[in-house]
Amino acid sequence: MSWLTTLNLSNNYLSGSIPDSLSKLRQLESLDLSYNALTGKIPRGLTNLSSLAAFSVAYNNLSGPTLGLQPQFDTFDNRSYEGNPNLCGPPLSQSCFSNHDTKLPSFPDGAEDHRRDESIDFLILFGSFALFFVVSFWGFMAVLYFKRDWRFALFTMVDEFGDMIYVRVVLFVRKIRAARRDN
Structure with a gap:
């Protein structure tokens, strides 16, 4: 699917790591995870996405350095990475060279309620x-069962x-065969 320009997989309860194979989507302009x-x-392979104009991995449990110093990724701000307390490096204020506590991801106020409301x-x-x-299907079938003339009209x-x-x-x-014979 190298032709893909937008990939939005947000709010899907995806788990595991981000696959490096996403870097093969060279035409990708927007990636939201x-x-x-x-x-x-x-x-690091995501740096190959030279057309990327929108990027977000906010509110996951990612760790390690951001891609903030890489081309294309230096244009994205804190909002692209927020909610990942174990991420470090630009544009985040947390340096990768300091000791930092491992924290669980935090969601903005009402985010979990919003997810629950959407699923309900x-x-x-x-x-x-x-x-x-x-109701419609069985109602229609009941009418056809009891109304013999309607049933015959429908079948006709x-x-x-x-x-x-x-x-x-x-x-x-x-017509097609005649056209082929004429040619």
Whole structure:
């Protein structure tokens, strides 16, 4: 997928380390990996993304130096790295050469509540659609079961539609064959 220009994987509860294979996405202009549970270091290979204009790994549990002194990455500010207490180096104020305590990532006020609210909203929306589909489908089936003339009308209409499609496909195929013969 070297053609990919935007990759937003934020708020997906991803865990593990950031794969170095992301550096193969040479056309990438925006990379957002924020609000996940990513650990480890930021891969140096990401410096190969010369078109990168937006970058965020905020609110994970990353450690080690940022890519802040590398080309392209020196344009990103603290917000790209915030919420990773074990990251150090520019643009962060924490130096990589001092002893620092290992802390758990902190989320801004209400971030966890916001995630919970989003997942509840999604469940309500999905449940509503599922309920609507089930009620509509079985309601329609019940009407067809009890209304014999509607059932026959529907089946006749579907049969006629199928015949019409069949005739059009046959005519189209004949037209193509005639055009090939003429050439």
